[in-house]
Amino acid sequence: MTVLARFIYEVKPGRTGDFLEKLAQAGSSRFTSPVMPREFKLFRCSVPGPDTERLILHIEYDDMAAYGARTAYEASNPEWRALFEATPDSPERLLSVELLTEFLPL
Numbered sequence: 001m002t003v004l005a006r007f008i009y010e011v012k013p014g015r016t017g018d019f020l021e022k023l024a025q026a027g028s029s030r031f032t033s034p035v036m037p038r039e040f041k042l043f044r045c046s047v048p049g050p051d052t053e054r055l056i057l058h059i060e061y062d063d064m065a066a067y068g069a070r071t072a073y074e075a076s077n078p079e080w081r082a083l084f085e086a087t088p089d090s091p092e093r094l095l096s097v098e099l100l101t102e103f104l105p106l
Contacts, residue, residue, distance in 0.1 A: 001063060001064075001101055001102040001104070002038075002060060002061070002062065002063070002101075002102040003060070003061045003062075003063060003064050003067045003099065003100065003101055004058055004059070004060050004061075004093070004098075004099075004100040004101075004102075005058070005059045005060075005061070005067065005096050005098070005099055006056060006057070006058055006059075006094075006097065006098040006099075006100060006102075007056070007057040007059070007094060008054060008055075008094075008095045008096045009054065009056075009057065009092040009093065009094055009095060010053070010054055010092065010093045010095050011053045011054070011055055011091055011092045012091055012092070012093075013053070015092070016026070016053060016055075017060070018091035019055070019091040019092045020081060022064030022084070022091070022092075023042070023057070025083060025084075026080070026083060026084075027040070027106050030079070031064065031077070031079075031080055033069070033070060033073035033074075034069070034073075035065075035069035035070050035073070036063050036070065037059045037060060037066070037070060038060045038061060038062055038066075039058075039059075039060040040057070040059055040060075040062075041042075041058045041059070042055060042056070042057050042058075043055065043056040043057075043058065044056075054095070055092075064101065067099070073095045080090050
């Protein structure tokens with residue numbers, strides 16, 4: 001069953017371009033692993049606050065095994081960890097992560 005990882009980020013004012021650059025690096029061939037997500041979608045809140053912007057990244061996987069394999073790859077890759085390490089200069093702050101599994105009612 002499909003698994004959706006939902007990451008909600010708060011992006012500092014004027015730093016959206018920097019964050020999008022990080023996401024582009026993350027999607028480059030440098031970080032290709034044996035198991036890759038099925039789809040990526042980036043959403044913007046329709047009514048942002050005056051000082052911040054929230055961006056929501058949806059990453060879809062075929063199943064929990066695919067999610068687990070990709071997560072293990074990211075956790076074991078020092079370059080990946082450095083790219084998304086929270087630092088005072090990071091353009092974004094991760095607010096929350098949700099892991100959703102497709103539900104097919106009877």
